[in-house]
Amino acid sequence: MGTYEDVFRASTEDPENFWLKAAEGIDWDVTPRRALDSSGAPFHRWFPDGRLNVCFNAVDRHVEAGRGEQAALIYDSPVTDTRRTYTYLQLRDEVAAFAGALARLGVGHGDRVVIYMPMVPEAVVAMLACARIGAVHSVVFGGFAPRELALRIDDAAPKVVVSASCGIEGKRVIAYKPLLDEAIELAAHKPEKSVILQRPQETAELGPHDLDWADLVAAAPPADCVPVPATDPLYILYTSGTTGKPKGVVRDCGGYAVALHWSMGAVYDVGPGETMFTGSDVGWVVGHSYIVYAPLLVGATTVLYEGKPVGTPDAGQFWRVAAEHRVKTMFTAPTAFRAIRKQDPKGTLTAGYDLTGLRHLFLAGERLDPETYHWATDLLGIPVIDHWWQTETGWPIVANPVGIEAAPLKPGSPTRPLPGWDVRVLDAAGEPVPAGVDGAIVVRLPLPPGALPTLWQDDDRYVASYLSAYTGYYLTGDSGHIDDDGYVFVMGRTDDVINVAGHRLSTGSMEEALAAHPDVAECAVIGVADALKGQVPRGFVVLKADVDREPGDVEAELVQLVRERIGAVASLKDVAVVAALPKTRSGKILRKTMRGIADGHDEPIPSTVDDPGVIEALRPVLRRTGHTP
Numbered sequence: 001m002g003t004y005e006d007v008f009r010a011s012t013e014d015p016e017n018f019w020l021k022a023a024e025g026i027d028w029d030v031t032p033r034r035a036l037d038s039s040g041a042p043f044h045r046w047f048p049d050g051r052l053n054v055c056f057n058a059v060d061r062h063v064e065a066g067r068g069e070q071a072a073l074i075y076d077s078p079v080t081d082t083r084r085t086y087t088y089l090q091l092r093d094e095v096a097a098f099a100g101a102l103a104r105l106g107v108g109h110g111d112r113v114v115i116y117m118p119m120v121p122e123a124v125v126a127m128l129a130c131a132r133i134g135a136v137h138s139v140v141f142g143g144f145a146p147r148e149l150a151l152r153i154d155d156a157a158p159k160v161v162v163s164a165s166c167g168i169e170g171k172r173v174i175a176y177k178p179l180l181d182e183a184i185e186l187a188a189h190k191p192e193k194s195v196i197l198q199r200p201q202e203t204a205e206l207g208p209h210d211l212d213w214a215d216l217v218a219a220a221p222p223a224d225c226v227p228v229p230a231t232d233p234l235y236i237l238y239t240s241g242t243t244g245k246p247k248g249v250v251r252d253c254g255g256y257a258v259a260l261h262w263s264m265g266a267v268y269d270v271g272p273g274e275t276m277f278t279g280s281d282v283g284w285v286v287g288h289s290y291i292v293y294a295p296l297l298v299g300a301t302t303v304l305y306e307g308k309p310v311g312t313p314d315a316g317q318f319w320r321v322a323a324e325h326r327v328k329t330m331f332t333a334p335t336a337f338r339a340i341r342k343q344d345p346k347g348t349l350t351a352g353y354d355l356t357g358l359r360h361l362f363l364a365g366e367r368l369d370p371e372t373y374h375w376a377t378d379l380l381g382i383p384v385i386d387h388w389w390q391t392e393t394g395w396p397i398v399a400n401p402v403g404i405e406a407a408p409l410k411p412g413s414p415t416r417p418l419p420g421w422d423v424r425v426l427d428a429a430g431e432p433v434p435a436g437v438d439g440a441i442v443v444r445l446p447l448p449p450g451a452l453p454t455l456w457q458d459d460d461r462y463v464a465s466y467l468s469a470y471t472g473y474y475l476t477g478d479s480g481h482i483d484d485d486g487y488v489f490v491m492g493r494t495d496d497v498i499n500v501a502g503h504r505l506s507t508g509s510m511e512e513a514l515a516a517h518p519d520v521a522e523c524a525v526i527g528v529a530d531a532l533k534g535q536v537p538r539g540f541v542v543l544k545a546d547v548d549r550e551p552g553d554v555e556a557e558l559v560q561l562v563r564e565r566i567g568a569v570a571s572l573k574d575v576a577v578v579a580a581l582p583k584t585r586s587g588k589i590l591r592k593t594m595r596g597i598a599d600g601h602d603e604p605i606p607s608t609v610d611d612p613g614v615i616e617a618l619r620p621v622l623r624r625t626g627h628t629p
Contacts, residue, residue, distance in 0.1 A: 011419035046255035058296035077306035096222035099129035109134035118167030141283030149183035165204035177204035230254025248456030259450025272299035279332035316349030323353035333365035335587030342521035370411035420448030498527030551577035
């Protein structure tokens with residue numbers, strides 16, 4: 001591919017040729033002759049004259065190339081003690097059969113299908129089946145609260161909902177059918193049918209509008225792939241934690257396929273026949289992109305894992321999966337590794353597994369603190385690569401592209417912008433800031449292929465949310481800086497910068513200091529309202545499992561540590577040791593919710609919360625105030 005500098009320069013100086021060349025990695029029914037159409041700016045469209053089918057590219061073409069017996073999907077479920085491998089031929093046949101079942105229900109080109117399922121192979125089959133017949137899928141995280149599911153049903157207006165009788169969260173079996181029934185009752189839009197996959201852990205009672213997955217598939221003829229315009233939507237994915245009308249991120253077919261296919265080799269160094277394990281969920285963007293579509297587009301083997309990083313049954317499960325399935329590249333969230341580190345601080349559980357095949361560990365979803373980076377690096381002896389992207393972008397913005405040229409790693413930085421992403425840092429007036437100075441991180445338009453072209457049926461909100469703050473730029477909502485070497489440092493969401501007595505301070509810097517303490521497993525810092533100083537920082541830390549010390553002693557050391565590392569200006573005088581931090585199911589710490597409770601507001605608990613009990617246990621600590629709100 002050439003050096004990083006060469007590839008990046010080609011992507012910015014001649015994006016037309018760069019992306020047309022990348023498009024050669026995809027099989028087209030009508031090959032595009034144009035890469036970018038900016039005639040409707042600020043709405044940009046990629047490969048406007050191309051036609052393709054994404055399912056064909058993900059499955060059928062590998063069978064036609066003679067690789068039908070290669071493993072496409074490995075289902076690994078410690079919670080049900082199940083391992084199952086699907087070859088590309090088997091996956092194609094399953095997908096074609098379910099696509100035929102959907103077609104018999106009247107689902108066709110442009111129709112929407114909501115998928116509300118646990119981490120089972122049928123969730124992947126349903127996604128690909130929609131793509132096969134030109135339908136638009138919208139996956140909603142399994143177990144989401146009925147009201148949130150209803151909001152998404154009303155926005156997407158699906159013809160059919162695909163669900164399962166239950167999901168499994170740790171040791172708990174969660175019945176999905178009552179949640180789905182309540183959601184449909186709440187929704188103004190009524191789907192015509194619900195298709196239910198019956199799982200042995202709990203079967204659902206079917207109503208007059210419900211159909212059994214197995215019966216439906218048995219009676220349906222297989223469906224062929226339907227070519228669609230490259231600019232057609234492949235899926236809608238709603239951003240997590242929304243209140244009111246959710247934001248439906250639209251993903252197009254052609255741009256997404258090209259960008260993901262390119263990223264697998266360039267960023268993750270994974271090619272045909274190699275195995276990638278992404279520890280996420282198909283309900284999140286990471287699951288869409290790097291459990292389902294990207295690995296299959298390049299003909300790799302992808303692992304679908306139904307379980308947790310810890311507790312199903314222990315903190316060694318990720319090592320077991322990596323060893324058992326000869327994983328080359330692993331990708332998960334930093335919070336998963338903080339959980340593993342908390343349970344197994346010395347990493348002793350790796351000893352039982354052969355990890356010699358594991359070459360790269362990629363982490364994303366939340367800022368990778370340097371302590372977790374160092375712990376994972378020392379434990380595994382392989383590159384531990386932080387990278388940064390968003391639901392909206394579909395694939396990484398900033399990363400260390402090991403398939404092009406591995407750059408030296410800098411703890412705290414996801415490295416440099418990837419080809420196609422023109423990343424800048426601006427001040428409040430929209431002016432570029434000097435190297436090393438924090439500001440708003442933005443991306444110069446047009447965004448590359450694979451990023452959202454708009455929000456579902458809401459162009460105005462797309463512009464208002466992302467394009468209106470700085471003319472000609474996409475607002476990421478994150479703050480940070482770029483150093484003299486071009487490395488990007490993402491310090492947190494823009495609203496995680498607090499103003500203490502006129503000093504703008506990054507809570508990310510304080511968290512970095514707290515995480516450096518040898519007893520700390522994970523931490524969060526929030527800014528709390530203060531009558532005198534405007535805001536004051538408060539820290540919350542979870543200790544490693546093997547720490548047996550007085551919390552007050554650790555808290556005093558942490559206050560001193562922040563003072564030493566950042567200075568008295570940080571003014572962090574309140575640090576509390578807590579049992580756990582509240583998180584979304586994808587692993588993000590709910591800092592905004594914590595801040596609202598600490599400020600005395602009646603803060604709603606987000607639908608994405610993993611364990612509401614953690615917030616309730618933390619509420620008295622958050623409300624314990626040494627300030628005047």
